[in-house]
Amino acid sequence: MVIDAINGILRTVVTGSREYKAWVGFLSLLALVGIVFVFRQIDQGLIATNMRDEVSWGWYIANFTFLVGVAAAAVVLVIPYYIYDFKPIGEIVLIGEIMAVAAVSMCLMFIVLDMGSAERFWHLIPMIGIFNFPQSILTWDVVVLNMYLVLNLTLVIYALSKIYAGKSYKTKLIMPFIFFSVPAAISIHTVTAFLYLGAPARPFWNTAVLAPRFIASAFCSGPAFMLIIFQIIRKTTKLKIADEALHKVAEIVTWCMAVNLFLLGSEVFKEMYSATAHIEPFNYLWNGLRGHSQLVPWIWTALIVNSIAFLILIIPSIRKNFFMLNIACAFIFIGVYIEKGMGLIFPGFIPGTLGEIYDYMPNAMELWISLGVWAIGLLIFTIGAKICIAIKTGEIGHADPSAHH
Amino acid sequence: MTMKCLRCLLFIISLITAGLIFVSYHAQNIYASSTEAAHGGHAAESAHGAGHDDYPGEVPFDRPVEEIKKFIAPMNELNIFPCSDCHDAAWEPNYERRELGEPHDVVPEKFINHDSENRWCLDCHSAKTRDKFQLLNGKLVEFNEYYRVCEQCHKRVYREWKMGIHGKRTGYWNGEKQWMHCTQCHDPHNPPFKAIKPEPVPRTPLNVRTSSSGEEHQSSAETKH
Amino acid sequence: MSDDIKGKDKSLITRRKFLAGLTAGAAASALPAGEAGAYAFEELFRQHYKRLDADDLKDILAKLEEELSFKYGKEVHAKATPPLDNTVFGYALDLSRCIGCRRCVYACVRENNLSRDPQIHWIKVLEFQKGNNKWQGLEHSNRYYEPEQVPEKGRFYVPVQCQQCKKPPCVKVCPVQATWQEPDGIVVVDYNWCIGCRFCMAACPYGARSFNWGKPSILKEEFNPDIHYLGNRPQYKGIVGKCTFCIQRSRQGKYTACVEACPVGARKFGNLMDPNSEIRYVLENMKVFRLKEELDTNPKFFYFFSMGTGVKS
Numbered sequence: 045m046v047i048d049a050i051n052g053i054l055r056t057v058v059t060g061s062r063e064y065k066a067w068v069g070f071l072s073l074l075a076l077v078g079i080v081f082v083f084r085q086i087d088q089g090l091i092a093t094n095m096r097d098e099v100s101w102g103w104y105i106a107n108f109t110f111l112v113g114v115a116a117a118a119v120v121l122v123i124p125y126y127i128y129d130f131k132p133i134g135e136i137v138l139i140g141e142i143m144a145v146a147a148v149s150m151c152l153m154f155i156v157l158d159m160g161s162a163e164r165f166w167h168l169i170p171m172i173g174i175f176n177f178p179q180s181i182l183t184w185d186v187v188v189l190n191m192y193l194v195l196n197l198t199l200v201i202y203a204l205s206k207i208y209a210g211k212s213y214k215t216k217l218i219m220p221f222i223f224f225s226v227p228a229a230i231s232i233h234t235v236t237a238f239l240y241l242g243a244p245a246r247p248f249w250n251t252a253v254l255a256p257r258f259i260a261s262a263f264c265s266g267p268a269f270m271l272i273i274f275q276i277i278r279k280t281t282k283l284k285i286a287d288e289a290l291h292k293v294a295e296i297v298t299w300c301m302a303v304n305l306f307l308l309g310s311e312v313f314k315e316m317y318s319a320t321a322h323i324e325p326f327n328y329l330w331n332g333l334r335g336h337s338q339l340v341p342w343i344w345t346a347l348i349v350n351s352i353a354f355l356i357l358i359i360p361s362i363r364k365n366f367f368m369l370n371i372a373c374a375f376i377f378i379g380v381y382i383e384k385g386m387g388l389i390f391p392g393f394i395p396g397t398l399g400e401i402y403d404y405m406p407n408a409m410e411l412w413i414s415l416g417v418w419a420i421g422l423l424i425f426t427i428g429a430k431i432c433i434a435i436k437t438g439e440i441g442h443a444d445p446s447a448h449h
Numbered sequence: 450m451t452m453k454c455l456r457c458l459l460f461i462i463s464l465i466t467a468g469l470i471f472v473s474y475h476a477q478n479i480y481a482s483s484t485e486a487a488h489g490g491h492a493a494e495s496a497h498g499a500g501h502d503d504y505p506g507e508v509p510f511d512r513p514v515e516e517i518k519k520f521i522a523p524m525n526e527l528n529i530f531p532c533s534d535c536h537d538a539a540w541e542p543n544y545e546r547r548e549l550g551e552p553h554d555v556v557p558e559k560f561i562n563h564d565s566e567n568r569w570c571l572d573c574h575s576a577k578t579r580d581k582f583q584l585l586n587g588k589l590v591e592f593n594e595y596y597r598v599c600e601q602c603h604k605r606v607y608r609e610w611k612m613g614i615h616g617k618r619t620g621y622w623n624g625e626k627q628w629m630h631c632t633q634c635h636d637p638h639n640p641p642f643k644a645i646k647p648e649p650v651p652r653t654p655l656n657v658r659t660s661s662s663g664e665e666h667q668s669s670a671e672t673k674h
Numbered sequence: 675m676s677d678d679i680k681g682k683d684k685s686l687i688t689r690r691k692f693l694a695g696l697t698a699g700a701a702a703s704a705l706p707a708g709e710a711g712a713y714a715f716e717e718l719f720r721q722h723y724k725r726l727d728a729d730d731l732k733d734i735l736a737k738l739e740e741e742l743s744f745k746y747g748k749e750v751h752a753k754a755t756p757p758l759d760n761t762v763f764g765y766a767l768d769l770s771r772c773i774g775c776r777r778c779v780y781a782c783v784r785e786n787n788l789s790r791d792p793q794i795h796w797i798k799v800l801e802f803q804k805g806n807n808k809w810q811g812l813e814h815s816n817r818y819y820e821p822e823q824v825p826e827k828g829r830f831y832v833p834v835q836c837q838q839c840k841k842p843p844c845v846k847v848c849p850v851q852a853t854w855q856e857p858d859g860i861v862v863v864d865y866n867w868c869i870g871c872r873f874c875m876a877a878c879p880y881g882a883r884s885f886n887w888g889k890p891s892i893l894k895e896e897f898n899p900d901i902h903y904l905g906n907r908p909q910y911k912g913i914v915g916k917c918t919f920c921i922q923r924s925r926q927g928k929y930t931a932c933v934e935a936c937p938v939g940a941r942k943f944g945n946l947m948d949p950n951s952e953i954r955y956v957l958e959n960m961k962v963f964r965l966k967e968e969l970d971t972n973p974k975f976f977y978f979f980s981m982g983t984g985v986k987s
Contacts, residue, residue, distance in 0.1 A: 089911040090870075091792055091888030096654035100875040100885060160870020160885060160912030163718065167850040167869050174722055174851045174867075178472040182849040182873050220457065227461050238469070244969050245843060245879035321811045397881040398800060398834060399813040402654045504762075506949030508958040609980070613952040616939040621927040622952075623758070623945060634939075642938070644823035648776035651817060657792040658888055 049208060052440030053431050060430065061280065068426060071419040078416010081409050082157065090160055094407045099393040103406035104158040106385030107414050108151050110265070111421075112236045113258060113384060115147035115192065117266020119229035120296050126222055132289035136274055138203055138436070141196045142428040143270060144229075148193040150421035157413060181239045188232045195225055204432060208441030233258050246392045248325035251314070257307045258384075263300040265380035267293045268353075268373035275366065277429065282437040294369055298357040301376060305354060308347075325391040333395065338403045343387045350379035511608050514596070520620070521628045524593050532579035542576035562639040564602075573598050573637075599631050722851070723754075723864040723904065735903065742908065746897040754903040755925040757858035763919050763974065764859075764946040764953040765930075766962065767833060770979040771940040774799055774824040774831030781935030782835075785920060786906040787898050789890030796884060796917040797835045797932060804828050812965075835932075836861065836882035836917035837965065837973030844874035844883065853914070859946075859974055860919050862904040868913040875914060879966050880973075883916045919943070946974070 060068075085092050095102040121140035124130040156162050167173035168186060177183040199221060206213035214222075237255040244250050271293055278285050315326040327333045332340050353375035357363050363372070395401050406414075435441050529535075529552060536542075546569045548554075553570075561569065575583040582590040582598045590597045600607040609615040613626060616634060620627035631637070652659075716737075720726075726734065735752040742750040779797045788794045800815035805828070815832070825831065842861050845854055852867040853874055875883045889911040901907040902922035909915045920930035924943075933941040944951030956962065962976040 089886070089888045091658060093887075094655065096657065096887065097875065097881070097884050098654050100872045158871070160872065160914075161868065161910070162870070164867070164869045167722075167852070167867055176849050176851045178468070180847050180849045180873070181472070182847065182871065184472070186849070223458055224461060227458065227465060230462075231465055234469075239873075243843070243847075243877050245877055321813060324813055392876070395813055397812070397879050398798060398817070399811070399815045400817060400881075504946050504949070504954065504957075506947075506954075508949045508954045510959070609955075612955050614942055614955050614980075617934075617936065618929055618939060618942065618952070619934050620929070622924070622929055622943060623761075623927040623948075634937075642773075644825060645773070645775055645937075646822065647774060647820075647824040648780050650820040651779075651795050651798070652793045653818065657794075659791045659793075 049205075049441070052434075056431055056434040056440060057427050063280070064426075064430070068423065071423045071426070074419035075416050075423065078413045078419065081412045081416070084409065085157070085413065090158075093410045094404055096402060096404075098396045098400050098402035099390065099404035101158070101389055101393070102404055103385075103410045103414060104154045106389040107417070108154040108158070109236060109389060110381050110384045111147045111151045111154070112189070112233055113262030113380070114266040114269065115144045115151065116229040116233040116259070116262045117270070118144035118196065119226050120263055120267045120293060121270075122222065122225055122229075124292055124296075126219075127226070130289075130292060132286040133292060135283060135285050135436070136270075136289055138200060138432050139274070139277070139429050140270060141200050141225075142432055143266070143273070143425055144196045145193060145200065145428065146421045146425035147266075148189055148196070148232075149424055150417055151189060152193070153417045153420065154414070157417070181235065181242055184235045185232075185239055188228065188235050192225075192228050192232050195221060195228055199225065200428070200432070204435050207443045208435050210442035210444065230259065233262050240388070240392065245397055247322040248392045249388075251311065253307050253310055257304065257311075260300050260304040260307060261380045261384055264297045264304060264376050265384075267297050268376040268380075271297070271373045272370055273429075275370070277433065281433045282439070283433045290366075290369075291364060294357065294363050297373075297376065298354070298363065301350065301354045301357065304380075305350065324395050328394050328401070329387060329391040333401065336394075336401050336403055338405060339386060339390060342382050346379040346382035346387060349375035350383070353379065509612075512611055514611055517611055517628050520626055521630050522633065524630070525633075530580075530592070532574075536579040542571065544571060544576065562641065563637060595637075596631050599637075717866060720866050722867045724854075731903075738901075738903070738907065742897075742899070742901070746892075746894050746899070748894075748897060748899040750899040750901065752901050752903065752907065753922070755921075757856050757860075758925060760945075760947050762859040762946045763838065763924060764944065764957070764976070765838075765919070765974060766942040766953055766956040766960070766976040766978060768940040768942070768980045769830065769832060769977055770981045771938045772799075772831045772833060772936075773938055774801060774819065774826075774829070775937065777935045777937060778833060778932035778941065781931040782917070784896060785898055785923070785931035786918075787892055787901070787908050788915075789886065789888075789892065789909070790896070791891050792886075792888045794884045794886070794890070794915070796882075796915070797833055798881065799831055799833045801826075801829050801831055804830060832977070833932075834880055834882070834965070835975070836919075837880050837971065837975040838917075838919060840972035840974065841970065843877040843879065843969075843971060847873045847877045849873065856904075858925070860921055860924075861916070862918055862921065863914055863916060864904065865907070865909050865913050865915070870912040870914070872914065879969050879971060883914050885914050886911050 093102065093104075118140040121133055121137045125133040125137045156165070159165070168175055168183070170177075175183055175186075177187065199218065202218055203213040206215075234255050237258040240246070240249040241251060241254040271290055274285050274290060277283055311326075315323045324333060328336065329339050329343050331337070353372040356368050356372040356375075362368050390404055393402075394404070433439075436443060438444065549570065573582055575581045575589055577583075578589065580592055582592070582595055584590060584597065585601055596607065596610075606615050610628075610631075613628075616629055618626070619629075720734070721730075731754055735754060738752045739750045742752070776799055779795050779799060782788070782797050783790070783795065786796065788796065798817055800812065800817055801819040802815050819826070819829070838855075838859055838861055840855075840859070842853075842855055845861060848854075849871060850867060850869055852869065853861060853863045855861045870885070872885055875885060886909050890909050892908060897908075898906060900922055902918075902925070905918045905921035920928075920932075923930055929943055930941075933943045942952045942956050944953035946953060946957075948954065956978060957976065960978040960980060962978045964973045964976055
């Protein structure tokens, strides 16, 4: 049985439409280019990037931060389906979890790339190394991220093997773990937020509102991406996804974006009304500081696209129009990517602790490497989703395609 | 979805919250144990911002110069000492305040650049015995104890010098310290320090590497204010 | 046995010569151990400094001396001096005297074997403008001043380095405890344990930590052969380093390199537990302050003005 399953899975992975093959081929190529550049980075050290003492975390950590949010967003599907029993989402909840797996994998890749001495990762293992838990929030992040990865991977594999065998996977054994994935998702992003906000040396981050902002922006960016993916899946596979499922997700995205914008407004008021010296990073980001205004066009773009997306989403009739919805989703993804990546990490370091301004922007090598990581993540997602859909639709295995799982 | 599930969820969330509160509290307390500077009285120091720390012992305010005499660096050889070689007993002192010529034209263009309105050479150099200095009360001071002259006006600096916080510090902090004496840094006839050339400016972030073993970035993103 | 050496039994000579040659060869191959894989393998699995027992440490120091002596062509003395009893180091800097000459910066570079290319400075001298807004904040300082002569008119200078905080935020955040505070108050880094995550750099409010972004390089002639395991031994690519109050000097009773280099005597250093030390005298009699006091990091690096602005301008 297992051999059949493996054969079936392998067959699913290597066969597919021309578009599928082209997509996988394209991603593999990007991944390869990224890997080539990784060798250069390993050889020269991180000096091959544009990061320096003044801005010691840059593009890689920016991507990491954004992707942790995307990973947490699987919970936007878990809550309605498992807790509120909103059946239409049943088709897509597993794909959401596969996306979480892909996103966390990308996070881990970015972290390893950013480490100066990654071969010493074993220093983090308790007993053999020294795991500075609970004092260092970074160790909390290691724990929750790995736990979330293992949890989602286990859930997906368990569910898919049950579906393959033609049974329901909502067993007494697994349901507690499924419910646990909700606080787990919240925890990964809260812990990541705490990592930044616990650093009084960086006043731009040292604000309690950072944690809820992270959750709010995560819950709009991840599902926005998923909404576009699900429409592609609807068109290219046999999986049936009801409109209601997509509309429910879009509704959640709307309110999360509302909260995100409100919290942003709260930050703006605090900085501008109090007008202390700590306004400097905020000014650097939004207005330019002492002649340095590299990030200004980026953040304003992010705000404009986020606002347009919000306006599109807030009107139900427009939100239900898939063309407009897709524009909004693309805008949200871009907007949050900029806001949470460049708009959060870079200004945390500019101006620096001693007042220096270093206009950090990633160089070509960093961009190629991060494209490679994204390609690998998307590969994981594509292949995972293909297997999942094949099993659910009964292409392989004994699942009954008409039954709701 | 039952009440049981909700309860379980709530329990887990409260566990995580409790954990996070614990870690932030714990983060404060680790300083009490990690700073084992408690070899003499720090153990009692609260980890929550000790403010001014109370270090043990009474700090002395002053000390007699005799205590540091043996650590003072030897005087440099002067090429026109002893002064009595020329200024012998037979040579009458000229008390008129004037600019001196060779070999005593120590400061060109100026009298002496050291309180020149009120002082001139014979105020510090004893007219009776040129090999010695004189204090305001008429007492004579050996040439190699000239700092007693400086002491008269620069009392605070003199005390700080004796206690070790004035001037260049060399030697051993827990053993024999080395004292420099005044004229090793301050020219007594022209004390103001001259400006000096600073050592090279640090390289800006993108230019920390001089060898081009990779991409050389000459971007305009220089950090000049 | 000596008869044999005379050449009667050729095979004995050959065997003896062979064994002698073998030993010599083994010894010779042990010399460039740093280049060979064996030492690198040991380094990869070396434990945290605090977990090394006395014998391990001795071996490691011996190997370090061997490797570095070969690499830099000087006789290297590597030590791991423990903290002195009843000692807590403190530092005070007289801002009325600093002229911004940067001799401390380069003395530190030479003493601590810091990389010249890429350039690493553990001391940063900030230039401020005098006048109404002089303490507007560190935001208005300038590290990159380049006048012909210092001090420049209308400016004053504030050197900043690791403040050896009593509540170091960097120690709090390190995920592997590669950095910790020793009992004598010095915050140290184990260069073989640091994983290069740079969280400590994000957490340090004083910008005191430097990362080795590239492979550090020092010229042979400029190498300082008296090193301490936790201090001025050459660092690696991909790890963090910082001022250690010249741990290789201060634990031998000497002043730090920056204190000795300062031509105007602006820097004071000593044992806070000794009431007769200069540093205690300064704390007692001068009005000292510290940077970013509101962050409550409780630094042991104090600043004061012993006189007006001191320098004629």
